Amino acid sequence: MTPDDLMFKPGLMKGERILITGGGTGLGKEMAEACLILGAEVYICGRRGGVLDETARKLMDAHGGKVVGVACDIRVPEAIHDMLDLVWADGGALTGLINNAAGNFISRTEDLSPRAFDAIANIVFRGSFFVTLDCGKRWIAEGKKASVISILTTWVWSGGPFTVPSAMSKAGLNVMTQSLAVEWAPKGIRFNAIAPGPFPTEGAWARLSPGQDAESTRDMGSNPMGRVGKMPELANLAVYLLHPMSEYVNGQTIAIDGGAWNAGGGGFAALRSWDDQQWADARAMIQGANQQDRAKRTV
Numbered sequence: 001m002t003p004d005d006l007m008f009k010p011g012l013m014k015g016e017r018i019l020i021t022g023g024g025t026g027l028g029k030e031m032a033e034a035c036l037i038l039g040a041e042v043y044i045c046g047r048r049g050g051v052l053d054e055t056a057r058k059l060m061d062a063h064g065g066k067v068v069g070v071a072c073d074i075r076v077p078e079a080i081h082d083m084l085d086l087v088w089a090d091g092g093a094l095t096g097l098i099n100n101a102a103g104n105f106i107s108r109t110e111d112l113s114p115r116a117f118d119a120i121a122n123i124v125f126r127g128s129f130f131v132t133l134d135c136g137k138r139w140i141a142e143g144k145k146a147s148v149i150s151i152l153t154t155w156v157w158s159g160g161p162f163t164v165p166s167a168m169s170k171a172g173l174n175v176m177t178q179s180l181a182v183e184w185a186p187k188g189i190r191f192n193a194i195a196p197g198p199f200p201t202e203g204a205w206a207r208l209s210p211g212q213d214a215e216s217t218r219d220m221g222s223n224p225m226g227r228v229g230k231m232p233e234l235a236n237l238a239v240y241l242l243h244p245m246s247e248y249v250n251g252q253t254i255a256i257d258g259g260a261w262n263a264g265g266g267g268f269a270a271l272r273s274w275d276d277q278q279w280a281d282a283r284a285m286i287q288g289a290n291q292q293d294r295a296k297r298t299v
């Protein structure tokens with residue numbers, strides 16, 4: 001990404017301090033890059049310390065500025081608390097939080113175990129709430145304003161067949177957004193959410209379109225716009241919602257999907273036609289990707 005990809009004036013985010021969960025990869029990394037280019041100090045967290053270090057280094061090599069990677073598993077409230085102690089000690093209160101970290105995979109719901117449900121819900125539903133809560137307590141105690149964005153999916157409106165734990169968890173965060181937008185508005189803390197359509201990333205494609213690489217789906221005929229999302233499109237929206245000049249926007253969930261869900265798309269309903277063998281093959285590929293990523297975890 002270059003400054004020309006962004007619709008904002010240079011330095012727009014100067015003085016902003018933003019934490020992006022799952023910011024070492026995929027959409028989180030793109031939003032981190034946009035914030036950095038525009039002058040924010042950026043914190044990224046995830047479970048793979050090496051991935052975070054590499055992303056932070058690459059972004060700072062490209063653009064200068066400050067990106068700090070903190071290895072943290074957001075399923076663990078104490079680890080979140082330690083991470084936020086470190087962030088606050090490093091330069092004061094955050095001004096923005098992006099709840100972006102997630103886990104997901106396609107599966108027939110009848111094939112899920114309780115552990116499989118928890119593997120997703122503990123990251124998305126519980127983890128994102130715990131990060132929000134710990135930040136919120138600090139902002140309220142210090143009387144600081146802040147903007148919180150949660151990265152959802154359009155399944156919060158349409159339902160998400162074959163991705164039920166994700167759809168349920170994201171729907172919970174949608175209600176968190178609506179609820180806290182009201183409860184904490186008097187304290188200067190506002191909440192919005194983004195529901196992206198398909199933006200090809202390694203992490204999502206390995207688990208949602210196993211066997212198809214992200215590059216090969218760039219022309220997505222089924223999307224009303226005939227294409228997938230471009231990363232700067234998402235990053236510009238995130239910057240807009242983070243910046244204090246959009247303060248009156250509160251409690252909204254904004255789709256950025258080329259109109260896919262209005263056209264009845266955006267989910268995995270078509271997988272109704274898959275047979276047992278196709279599900280077994282998908283599961284084997286997904287679990288291979290899970291195993292590869294797990295081997296890199298440092299927390």
Ligand code: HXC
Pocket residue numbers: 102103104105106107111112113114115116117119120153166196197198203204207208266282283284286287290291293294
């Ligand atoms: C059925 C499965 C499965 C599958 C795993 N499990 N894959 N069950 N089908 N394909 C089961 C396992 O058998 C196990 O249950 C349980 O889930 C936990 O698996 P682990 O591998 O031990 O989990 P863990 O190491 O905690 O990893 C969590 C994870 C993993 C969610 C499974 O994928 C992960 O860490 N993901 C992070 C990155 C990610 O998912 N990115 C994509 C986000 S994309 P048993 O009972 O057998 O022990 C996204 C896009 C949305 O959200 C919108 C797109 C339009």
Ligand code: NAP
Pocket residue numbers: 021022023024025026027028045046047048051072073074075099100101102103104123127151152153195196197198199200201202203204293
């Ligand atoms: P991704 O690259 O796999 O991003 C997920 C990130 O979350 C990873 O960096 C992962 O890092 C981190 N994470 C997972 N569990 C964590 C935990 N317990 N603690 C801390 N960090 C954790 O996939 P992506 O496509 O960019 O997805 C990013 C967000 O966009 C997700 O919320 C996803 O649901 C949403 N989304 C994506 C699309 C799309 O088309 N790509 C569409 C709609 C919504 P570690 O594994 O190192 O922890």
